[in-house]
Amino acid sequence: MISLQLYKTLNTADGDLPLDVNLTIKNGEFITIEGPSGAGKTTILRMISGLLKPEKGHIKVDDALWTDTETGYYLPPQKRKAGFVFQDYSLFPNMTIEQNLVYALEDKHDADYVKEVIEIMELEALKARYPQTLSGGQKQRAALARAIVRKPELLLLDEPLSALDAEMRLKLQDYILKVHRKFKLTTILVSHSISEIFKMSDRVIRLNKGKIIHDGSATNVYAKKYISGKFRFTGEVLSIEKDDVVYIVNVLVGNNIIKVIETDNHTAPLKAGDKVMIVSKAFNPLIIKIGD
Amino acid sequence: MIDLQPIILSLELAVTTTVLLFLAGVPLAYWLSENNFKFKPVISAIVSLPLVLPPTVLGFYLLVTFSPAHFPGNVLQEVFNVRLIFSFGGLIVASMIYSLPFMVNPIQSGLESLPLTLKEASYTLGKSKFRTLVSVLLPNIKPALLTGIVLSFAHTIGEFGVVLMIGGNIPGKTRVASLAIYDEVEALNYHNANIYALVLFVITFLILLSVHIVNNKFLKSVRF
Numbered sequence: 001m002i003s004l005q006l007y008k009t010l011n012t013a014d015g016d017l018p019l020d021v022n023l024t025i026k027n028g029e030f031i032t033i034e035g036p037s038g039a040g041k042t043t044i045l046r047m048i049s050g051l052l053k054p055e056k057g058h059i060k061v062d063d064a065l066w067t068d069t070e071t072g073y074y075l076p077p078q079k080r081k082a083g084f085v086f087q088d089y090s091l092f093p094n095m096t097i098e099q100n101l102v103y104a105l106e107d108k109h110d111a112d113y114v115k116e117v118i119e120i121m122e123l124e125a126l127k128a129r130y131p132q133t134l135s136g137g138q139k140q141r142a143a144l145a146r147a148i149v150r151k152p153e154l155l156l157l158d159e160p161l162s163a164l165d166a167e168m169r170l171k172l173q174d175y176i177l178k179v180h181r182k183f184k185l186t187t188i189l190v191s192h193s194i195s196e197i198f199k200m201s202d203r204v205i206r207l208n209k210g211k212i213i214h215d216g217s218a219t220n221v222y223a224k225k226y227i228s229g230k231f232r233f234t235g236e237v238l239s240i241e242k243d244d245v246v247y248i249v250n251v252l253v254g255n256n257i258i259k260v261i262e263t264d265n266h267t268a269p270l271k272a273g274d275k276v277m278i279v280s281k282a283f284n285p286l287i288i289k290i291g292d
Numbered sequence: 293m294i295d296l297q298p299i300i301l302s303l304e305l306a307v308t309t310t311v312l313l314f315l316a317g318v319p320l321a322y323w324l325s326e327n328n329f330k331f332k333p334v335i336s337a338i339v340s341l342p343l344v345l346p347p348t349v350l351g352f353y354l355l356v357t358f359s360p361a362h363f364p365g366n367v368l369q370e371v372f373n374v375r376l377i378f379s380f381g382g383l384i385v386a387s388m389i390y391s392l393p394f395m396v397n398p399i400q401s402g403l404e405s406l407p408l409t410l411k412e413a414s415y416t417l418g419k420s421k422f423r424t425l426v427s428v429l430l431p432n433i434k435p436a437l438l439t440g441i442v443l444s445f446a447h448t449i450g451e452f453g454v455v456l457m458i459g460g461n462i463p464g465k466t467r468v469a470s471l472a473i474y475d476e477v478e479a480l481n482y483h484n485a486n487i488y489a490l491v492l493f494v495i496t497f498l499i500l501l502s503v504h505i506v507n508n509k510f511l512k513s514v515r516f
Contacts, residue, residue: 049416050415050416051412051415051416076415077412077415077416078415078416078418078419078420079418080416082416083416084412084413084416086409086412086413088407088409090407090409090410090412090413091413092410092413092414092427092428092432093432094428094431094432103414103417103419103427103428104417104418106418146413146417147416147417150416150417150418
């Protein structure tokens with residue numbers, strides 16, 4: 001059980017903003033923090049890991065006190081059993097992947113554990129390579145493995161998948177879930193992707209301007225807002241072509257170009273570069289499985 | 293036959309100064325890169341002072357400071373029986389102060405250029421600040437370390453004003469190659485001056501060349 005109460009002033013682009021959160025997290029829970037940038041998501045992770053001090057508040061993990069500003073107690077990050085996976089991976093460029101993992105060992109005689117983690121994370125083929133020769137997904141897998149080698153009780157993931165392509169994301173989500181379950185971790189993930197949140201979390205904390213505005217299961221938090229009888233996509237107008245009496249509007253949604261046929265009076269206010277929303281009543285959606 | 297003693301002395305001085313300065317410069321550079329305090333600009337300015345100060349000014353103050361006639365020179369002399377003026381030990385101390393910015397500045401900017409998360413990752417893996425410095429930070433700023441070492445070495449070999457002021461140009465003791473050149477020219481021995489000058493020129497050029505070759509290779513292999 002982790003209980004935390006944190007207060008800190010954030011310096012955002014819109015001026016100072018108080019971050020004020022109060023949370024209780026059960027052991028073994030997979031919790032996602034979501035919210036717009038500047039809402040204080042990363043700040044919370046950094047304060048839990050001890051890389052940042054709150055102005056006021058306390059963090060208690062099981063019976064151990066990690067931070068208490070009232071008594072001035074502050075456990076250094078080195079002593080906190082929290083694995084941190086950074087958005088930029090932060091593998092040490094001067095070490096191979098295996099050396100990165102060995103470095104994280106608490107007890108040098110525990111080398112077998114590194115082997116085990118390498119096996120679980122399927123890093124065997126990459127272990128002799130240096131980080132700068134790996135792809136983004138491979139680096140993130142190695143960074144996750146390194147955090148695990150430390151045997152943390154708490155795993156903190158700061159948007160670890162945001163720089164990866166869709167296929168790689170799916171794979172890494174599976175790795176994260178695998179280690180979360182296998183090592184019985186309590187995991188806190190910062191993420192923006194709704195599908196990721198639905199797939200992975202037991203609980204979602206929605207943060208806005210330093211405050212928790214929703215706290216609950218993914219379905220509870222998102223159902224009303226996002227799931228409806230309509231498909232709704234936002235995109236950008238690429239071009240508008242005239243074809244006989246109709247216009248074909250090419251809209252970029254994610255990585256796909258969608259052609260929408262429109263009549264003159266609809267296209268009149270549109271021009272290339274406009275942000276638009278495509279809405280469709282989905283009476284008969286087809287679901288087709290892609291890949292594995 | 294030309295006397296090789298000044299060249300040997302120059303090399304001895306440069307090696308000793310560089311080794312000691314490295315040991316002192318790394319902690320100082322680390323301390324400056326880690327901390328931000330009110331008086332940091334003052335410390336930084338003092339460290340950089342030898343870059344712009346005429347060597348004779350520095351040499352003059354060191355001469356006064358270490359002279360047994362005043363404090364702290366008299367304390368050194370009476371309590372520790374150490375006399376830093378007109379001695380090789382004094383040359384080393386003076387050279388360390390004179391070359392301080394050449395060691396500290398590259399290492400400090402090297403440390404400051406590393407991504408912050410590198411050391412944070414090490415801390416969250418349970419490693420101390422010292423272990424992080426030795427195993428993670430320093431190995432990733434090898435070009436900066438090399439630059440610091442080589443610039444300090446080359447700068448010490450080439451110094452003139454400071455060693456003249458504090459060393460006093462004593463043959464076999466404090467007469468280094470740069471001073472020997474001056475002596476030979478004064479005595480109109482252009483041949484000998486030319487040999488000393490050429491040796492210094494070749495040594496410093498080769499050192500700088502090797503640094504650029506090594507750094508080029510390192511920069512190609514590592515990207516953050």
